[in-house]
Amino acid sequence: MYKYDTYDQKMVDTRVEEFRDQVERRIAGKLTEDQFKPLRLMNGLYLQLHAYMLRVAIPYGTLNGTQMRTLAHIARKYDRDYAHFTTRQNIQYNWIKLEETPDLLAELASVEMHAIQTSGNCIRNISSDQYAGAAADEVTDPRPYAELLRQWSSFHPEFSFLPRKFKFAVIASDEDRAAMRLHDIGIQIVKDGWDKVGARFYAGGGMGRTPMIAPLIREFVPIGELVSYAEAILRVYNRYGRRDNKYKARIKILVHEMGAEKFIEEVEAEFVHLQGQNIDAPAAELERIIAHFEDPAYEVGLTEDIDRSDPDFAVWLDQNVSAHKQPGYAIATISLKPIGGIPGDASSAQMDLMADLTEQYSFDECRVTHSQNIVLPYVRKADLYALWQKLDEAGLASPNLDLISDIIACPGLDYCSLANARSIPLAQKIAKRFADIDRQKELGELKLKISGCINACGHHHAGHIGILGVDRKGTENYQLLLGGSGAEDVSLAKITGPGFTEDGIVDAIETVTDIYVASREDGERFVDTYRRLGMDPFKEALYG
Amino acid sequence: MDNILRFRDDEAREEPAVTLDSFFDQSNATAVRLEDGDDARQLIPYLNRLAMIEIGFSAFGDGRGYSAARILREHGYTGELRAQGDVLVDQLAYMRRCGFDSFAPERPIDTADAETALSRWEHVYQEAADDRKPIWSKRHG
Numbered sequence: 311m312y313k314y315d316t317y318d319q320k321m322v323d324t325r326v327e328e329f330r331d332q333v334e335r336r337i338a339g340k341l342t343e344d345q346f347k348p349l350r351l352m353n354g355l356y357l358q359l360h361a362y363m364l365r366v367a368i369p370y371g372t373l374n375g376t377q378m379r380t381l382a383h384i385a386r387k388y389d390r391d392y393a394h395f396t397t398r399q400n401i402q403y404n405w406i407k408l409e410e411t412p413d414l415l416a417e418l419a420s421v422e423m424h425a426i427q428t429s430g431n432c433i434r435n436i437s438s439d440q441y442a443g444a445a446a447d448e449v450t451d452p453r454p455y456a457e458l459l460r461q462w463s464s465f466h467p468e469f470s471f472l473p474r475k476f477k478f479a480v481i482a483s484d485e486d487r488a489a490m491r492l493h494d495i496g497i498q499i500v501k502d503g504w505d506k507v508g509a510r511f512y513a514g515g516g517m518g519r520t521p522m523i524a525p526l527i528r529e530f531v532p533i534g535e536l537v538s539y540a541e542a543i544l545r546v547y548n549r550y551g552r553r554d555n556k557y558k559a560r561i562k563i564l565v566h567e568m569g570a571e572k573f574i575e576e577v578e579a580e581f582v583h584l585q586g587q588n589i590d591a592p593a594a595e596l597e598r599i600i601a602h603f604e605d606p607a608y609e610v611g612l613t614e615d616i617d618r619s620d621p622d623f624a625v626w627l628d629q630n631v632s633a634h635k636q637p638g639y640a641i642a643t644i645s646l647k648p649i650g651g652i653p654g655d656a657s658s659a660q661m662d663l664m665a666d667l668t669e670q671y672s673f674d675e676c677r678v679t680h681s682q683n684i685v686l687p688y689v690r691k692a693d694l695y696a697l698w699q700k701l702d703e704a705g706l707a708s709p710n711l712d713l714i715s716d717i718i719a720c721p722g723l724d725y726c727s728l729a730n731a732r733s734i735p736l737a738q739k740i741a742k743r744f745a746d747i748d749r750q751k752e753l754g755e756l757k758l759k760i761s762g763c764i765n766a767c768g769h770h771h772a773g774h775i776g777i778l779g780v781d782r783k784g785t786e787n788y789q790l791l792l793g794g795s796g797a798e799d800v801s802l803a804k805i806t807g808p809g810f811t812e813d814g815i816v817d818a819i820e821t822v823t824d825i826y827v828a829s830r831e832d833g834e835r836f837v838d839t840y841r842r843l844g845m846d847p848f849k850e851a852l853y854g
Numbered sequence: 855m856d857n858i859l860r861f862r863d864d865e866a867r868e869e870p871a872v873t874l875d876s877f878f879d880q881s882n883a884t885a886v887r888l889e890d891g892d893d894a895r896q897l898i899p900y901l902n903r904l905a906m907i908e909i910g911f912s913a914f915g916d917g918r919g920y921s922a923a924r925i926l927r928e929h930g931y932t933g934e935l936r937a938q939g940d941v942l943v944d945q946l947a948y949m950r951r952c953g954f955d956s957f958a959p960e961r962p963i964d965t966a967d968a969e970t971a972l973s974r975w976e977h978v979y980q981e982a983a984d985d986r987k988p989i990w991s992k993r994h995g
Contacts, residue, residue, distance in 0.1 A: 317977050317989045328974055332944065348915060349944055431915065461979045461989070467951035468924055468982065471917025537980075548921045553890075587928055588981050591990035598993065 311372050311675055312457050312602045314422045321464065322419040325426055329353050330412035337409065352470065354402075354428030355411060359727050362406040365428040366418060370438035370456040370480070371399030371678040373423075375669035378676060380421045382661035388414050393661070395646060395654045397718060397769060398477070399437050399678040400428055404725055432470045433463035433544070436478040439487045440679040443603060444687040446635040450507060452482035452499050454600045455536060458591070462537045469544050473551035474559035476544070477516075488680060489772055489796030491515045491524045494561045495543060500530065507533045513543055514565030514573070517766035521802050522562040525570045527577065533596065535581075538589040542580035546573065605636070606673035606688055612638025616691050623698050625747060626709040631694065640691050642672075644684040644701060645708035645716065649745045650738050653719045654682030663704050671697050680796075681718055681757075683711065713750040714758055714823070715741040718769050722762030722779065723786075729762035731779025731786035736760055739816050753823055756836045757795070772796035774837040775822065776803040777815060788815040792822065792848060793840045804845060807853050822848050857962040859946075861955045862934055871908045887938075894922035901931040908958070911939035920952045927953035927983035943967045947975060953983035 314322075329349075336346045350356075354365040366381070373381075381401055385393045388410055389403040396402055406414070418424055428435055436456045443451040459478060463469070469476070479490045482499035490496035496512035508530040515524025531539045547561045550568070565573045614637065618624040632641040644664060647653050656664070664684055668676040671693050672686035679685055689697060701707040710716045717740065720726065722733030737760055744750055759773030763780070770776030776791035787809040794803030810818050823836065825848055830839045840848070860866060871887035872880060874896065885906035888894060897907065907926060909919040923935055934956050937949050941959040946968055949957070957963070978986050 315993070317992065320977055321975075321979070321989075324975055331970070345914075345942060345944075431917075464979050465948075465975070466980060467948040467978075468920045469917070470948055471915055471920065471945075545921055549918055553916055553918075583928070591988070592994055594994045595990040 311374060312369075312453075312599065318461075319419075319422070322422070322424045322426070325353070325424060326412060326415045326419050329415060333408060333412055348430060348471075351430035352427060352432060353411075353415075354425030355406070355408075356429060357727070358404065358725055360725070361404065362408055362411070363402055363404050363725070364406045364411060364414070364425060365396070365400050365402040366423060366425050367428045367435040368400050368423075368678050369460050370436055370442070370453045371440055371680075372442075372453065373676060373678070374674045375665040375676075377421050377423055378661055378665035378668060380417060380423070382658040382665065384414060384417060385661065386658040392655055392657045394652070394721065395656065395678050395682045395684070397680050397682060397720075397767065398435055399440070399680055400435055401678070404721075426464055429475070430470075431472045431474050431476075433466060433472075433476045433478065436460055436463070436480060437488055437493075437680060438479065439481045439483065440677040440685045441487060441632065441641055441687065442482070442677075443605070444634050444636075444639075444641050445483055445485075446633055447485050448483040448635075449499055449501050450482050451600075451603045452480045454596065454603050455482075455497070455499055455509065455533070456480040457599050457602075458537065458596060459540060462540070466544075469548060472544075472548055473553045474556065474561075476547070476561065478540075484798060486796070486798040486800070489769070489800075491800045492517055492521070492769075492772060492796055493524065495540065496524050497536075499533075502530055509533060509536050509539070511539065511543070513577075514562040514570070516560050516562045517769060517771050518560065519557055519764045519766070520563065521766065521771040522566060523800050523802065524562070525565065527570070527574055534593060535585070535590055537591065538584045538587075539577075539581055541589055542577050542584055545580050545584075546576045550576070606675070608636050608639065608688075609690070610638075612690055613692055614638060616694055620695070622702070622709075623695055625751075626698055626707055627694060629709040629713065629751070630711045634688075636688075638691055640689050640694060642686045642689045642694065642697060643679070643711045644686065644706050645710055646683050646706075647710055647716050647741070648705055648708045649715060649741045651741075652734050653717050653737050656684075660704055660706060663700065663706070667697060667700060681716060683716070709747060710750060712755045712757065714744045714753055714756040714775075715750060716757075717741060718757075718759040718773070720760065720762050720768035722760075722768075726762065726767075728765055729779070730764075730781035731762045731788065733760045733762040733768055733779060736777065736779070736788065736812060736815065739812070740819060743816050743820065753827070754835055756823070758819075759794075769796060770794070771802050772800075773803055774835070774840070775819060778805075780809060782809065786812060788812065790815060790818050790822070790852070792845065793837060795837060799837075806845065806849055818852055821851050825851050857959060858936075859957040859959075859963065859965075859968060860934075861950070864934075867905055867934075869906070871906060888919075888922055890916050890918050892922070894925045897926065897931075898929050901926065901929060901933075904931065904933050906934040906936065907931065908936040908938050909954075911937060911941055914940040914942050914945055920948065923949070923952040923954055924983045943971050946971050951978065951982040951984050951986070
């Protein structure tokens, strides 16, 4: 994985000093809250319902054991002994004291981490495929390109006061595990007919109040011009993006209102101009970065055999372990979705254990997924049983990857000042209703996503089943959506009809899954049956 | 004006800046002011005869002026480029990188604070409108 050189280290250290100075000026009253707000936001510090929340960047979701252990230490020392992994592959702490944040950031910097641009109207942490480097279907590891963009976008002088936040995702396979086309810019690294690497650009996707799937903006950008093409898009957006209404300020609205064709014309003109401006780093810089992402020292001649005699292990193996490109190895997902738990939360002790396991079993590298789980990408098949035993002891062996209880949920009204409804207790109720693992497996792949307000942090538009919490005359009410997907079969979920109470929505989910089980054809997932049948039979059963 | 921070060696000229609209009517004006939403590209044919371009920031969160500044510099403008309005100390370094070389903040900026802010960053990650070398350039000579 990427390792800082003295330049990178100096940048994060300087940021710590700068933020320390800004906090001091705020505490001394030299900065008003209004003036301080964009500064702290650019450093991931939000003022939430009860306390400050700090979001720490995990670039493209990759971290090592030492970093994971530091995250555990921070939870213990500065927070309440736990933290929350987010849908942006980041981690956030919910109970932070303003005056302690400079020290906290200094601890992060000591392990090559930071909170730079994890919020604010700027280019945010860049997300990627959690199986990068290990997946059999990738053209190349997408992360070096994400790292190149990370450096370019850090402290970008022109793009730090954009109309609204700006999110990139970079993948390099046809299978999309990162909801790439639901980002402001989605990039798929591809190879052309002559084996040259390039970037396919999508722009103007997003969730929120007005969900949109990003249209294709350019089929192939030569890899040496990746950054200048991104810069061209950002400049067009910075100049023409709406600033009169924050709900219409994302690039998706600009692309939609301008029309993709006109937008592309503007971007191409800007791109031609920027070619003369020395924006792109030389090939040697990309090669330097790529060298950091070379394969780990795989052993050869390893056994492919796995002893399945422990039935509980076999269930986990079948559900949470994925194929690896390297013989003898597997990709293991640690579920942070125990039945009745808080999706994405991990205690300090669990993070410490995951740090140990990362070092012991996965070449000192793990990943955070946008579904709020943790991946060990390089596990020897022979080690899977020992790994599972340790996970099981710590309550980290839920065998529910991509099943109905593998729920994405935003923090909701329990933490968030924007929320209209609680998400976490609902996620817990649903998981309990479907707790029986045989029943979950019977329902198969079913992506359930819950947002506590229309800002859609819980990705409800992209759920096979989505739930949106709203405030209806002072009581929490939940709308049901069906048929979304954030994967390569990307689609936006549609609302079934009037909303439900908290208990009513759990019943409603049971109703629609019953329809699925009764109507499915061979091999169909829930979303496939929905797509074949359409909304009517589900609606009929719900409201009939 | 005493609260102007200026980073140029030439003598300050205090000819009042005209709006973009009146600039096109007055062929002899050498100072012009752009508002947040004005298109800086319209000035490209006239950059040689301009000595001062002022870009207004109605609110510090409106970042269009950063793009306007870079566009003007990228097209060869060498005269004074001034940021006026809601200009805060924590924005100065970014503004300098985008090509601004003078500042007329609505609320005066403490000179020592400005100096700290402008000297803080030893390195930068990207090419912009100033003459600083990006880190990738330092890495590869």
